Amino acid sequence: MNKGLLTFPKGGVHPPESKELTEHLPVEAVPVPSQVDILLTQHFGAPCEPVVKKKDQVAEGDRIGDVEAGLGASVHASVSGKVKNIGFAAHPITVRAPCITIETDTEAPPRKFEPCEWSSLSKEGLLAKIKKAGIVGIGGAGFPTHVKLSPPPEAKVDTLIINGAECEPYLTTDHRLMLEHAEEIIEGAKIILTILGIKQAHIGIEVNKADAIEAMMEAVSKASLNGFDVKVAPLKVKYPQGSEKQLIQSITGRKVPGFGLPFDVGVIVQNAGTTKAIYDAVVLDKPLYEKVITVSGKGIKRPANLLVRIGTRVSDIVSFLGGINEDLAKVVLGGPMMGFAVPSLDVPVIKTTSGILFLTQDEIDTSPHGQCIRCGWCLEACPMGLSPNEIGIYVEGGQAENTAQFGVFECFECGCCAYVCPAKRPLVQFIRLAKMKAKKSM
Ligand code: SF4
Ligand code: SF4
Numbered sequence: 001m002n003k004g005l006l007t008f009p010k011g012g013v014h015p016p017e018s019k020e021l022t023e024h025l026p027v028e029a030v031p032v033p034s035q036v037d038i039l040l041t042q043h044f045g046a047p048c049e050p051v052v053k054k055k056d057q058v059a060e061g062d063r064i065g066d067v068e069a070g071l072g073a074s075v076h077a078s079v080s081g082k083v084k085n086i087g088f089a090a091h092p093i094t095v096r097a098p099c100i101t102i103e104t105d106t107e108a109p110p111r112k113f114e115p116c117e118w119s120s121l122s123k124e125g126l127l128a129k130i131k132k133a134g135i136v137g138i139g140g141a142g143f144p145t146h147v148k149l150s151p152p153p154e155a156k157v158d159t160l161i162i163n164g165a166e167c168e169p170y171l172t173t174d175h176r177l178m179l180e181h182a183e184e185i186i187e188g189a190k191i192i193l194t195i196l197g198i199k200q201a202h203i204g205i206e207v208n209k210a211d212a213i214e215a216m217m218e219a220v221s222k223a224s225l226n227g228f229d230v231k232v233a234p235l236k237v238k239y240p241q242g243s244e245k246q247l248i249q250s251i252t253g254r255k256v257p258g259f260g261l262p263f264d265v266g267v268i269v270q271n272a273g274t275t276k277a278i279y280d281a282v283v284l285d286k287p288l289y290e291k292v293i294t295v296s297g298k299g300i301k302r303p304a305n306l307l308v309r310i311g312t313r314v315s316d317i318v319s320f321l322g323g324i325n326e327d328l329a330k331v332v333l334g335g336p337m338m339g340f341a342v343p344s345l346d347v348p349v350i351k352t353t354s355g356i357l358f359l360t361q362d363e364i365d366t367s368p369h370g371q372c373i374r375c376g377w378c379l380e381a382c383p384m385g386l387s388p389n390e391i392g393i394y395v396e397g398g399q400a401e402n403t404a405q406f407g408v409f410e411c412f413e414c415g416c417c418a419y420v421c422p423a424k425r426p427l428v429q430f431i432r433l434a435k436m437k438a439k440k441s442m
Contacts, residue, residue, distance in 0.1 A: 005207060006236060010383055031320065032309060036102050036312060037311050037313065038348075042350040043072060043144055044141050045070060045072040058077040061287050064102075076287040079108075081104040090346045118282050121282075127146045129282045133281030136274075138273045160196060160202075160268050163204055168334070178212040188279035189275055201230045245384075246383050248262055293308055293355050299329070300318070310350060311349065314345045315346060330359045335355060338413060372425060382417050383414065388418075396430070401440070404438055
């Protein structure tokens with residue numbers, strides 16, 4: 001089925017897809033929780049400062065935190081209610097972070113959004129709406145979108161790629177968004193093309209999502225493209241097809257340099273979910289305060305694709321889905337390849353949460369790791385051509401600060417090396433440690 005399809009040339013792996021638990025389930029809205037924890041660090045850049053006080057009344061969609069200077073994105077109330085506390089709460093990646101807790105007013109009516117015509121807006125006007133709505137890359141590291149869509153003039157961007165690859169096992173949020181909101185994603189792509197002043201867009205989708213490919217092709221054929229050239233690009237199923245550098249090479253053949261950025265080769269990549277959020281921000285004037293996530297794994301009673309308010313605690317989602325199974329062994333935020341294990345169900349959903357996996361013992365590998373046997377499998381699997389085996393050996397030998405020579409800073413922690421390692425070496429953990437120590441020694 002994959003023969004002749006677009007793909008990247010170096011490395012990659014084929015983990016079990018495990019998408020069957022949720023890929024056919026339409027998105028359902030989780031009831032508004034009794035309180036939400038809106039973290040002030042949900043994006044790449046400086047943390048937000050609160051712009052509300054304890055006991056203030058806020059309405060759904062109100063701006064409650066912002067970054068005054070530098071890189072960042074504002075955060076918004078995801079429910080109407082009263083500011084109960086401004087303090088700290090559990091964070092899915094940094095363990096704890098500043099937070100605004102809102103107690104929900106269950107009587108408050110839901111906020112309504114009316115579509116508006118955007119085609120007469122200037123590039124600056126469109127970017128201002130995206131900034132105001134607090135849009136960040138919701139499929140990745142949370143880079144502020146208004147900044148990503150403002151590349152330097154010397155970048156000569158000519159191509160937009162909408163990333164619908166969703167190559168992480170289990171996750172089906174972009175898949176469902178492309179099935180259920182294809183028209184909005186195409187309109188979002190037109191907005192981005194208008195901002196960038198270019199004509200060409202490719203929508204990259206792995207062929208294990210044949211229905212999404214069909215839905216997006218149909219939406220493209222029905223859309224009034226007004227001179228834009230938008231095409232669907234079916235991709236080979238291979239992890240990490242959805243990583244920016246690999247996706248760019250798969251679709252355009254252009255290779256982003258090791259320390260380079262997509263715009264260095266004339267490309268901007270936006271995830272399908274972020275493109276829908278851009279549509280919401282520009283056409284509906286709707287801030288980013290809710291998102292679609294996949295909740296999956298054999299450890300949850302009822303796997304689902306859910307529309308949740310940002311700030312909803314994982315424990316509230318577990319209650320909505322009927323609880324966890326007895327053999328639950330690990331909870332992961334994100335996919336199994338790049339996600340983070342979380343120690344507590346108090347963690348709230350943030351803008352970059354793509355999924356919550358409740359994995360049982362037979363879905364994870366807990367066997368102890370051994371010495372490197374120099375098989376070289378990790379070298380073959382690494383899509384960046386790095387030497388993860390050497391990084392691991394150096395870290396164990398107390399020489400983590402000397403690992404830049406093996407490409408530690410070019411590693412984007414895809415986990416392919418660890419996935420193939422027969423000695424079960426925790427190569428990504430070694431790499432994260434090496435990055436920390438090597439940075440300190442610079
Ligand atoms: S985690 Fe890093 S070193 Fe390992 S395969 Fe991915 S890019 Fe290469
Ligand atoms: S795959 Fe594992 S055992 Fe093989 S060379 Fe890499 S680190 Fe060593």
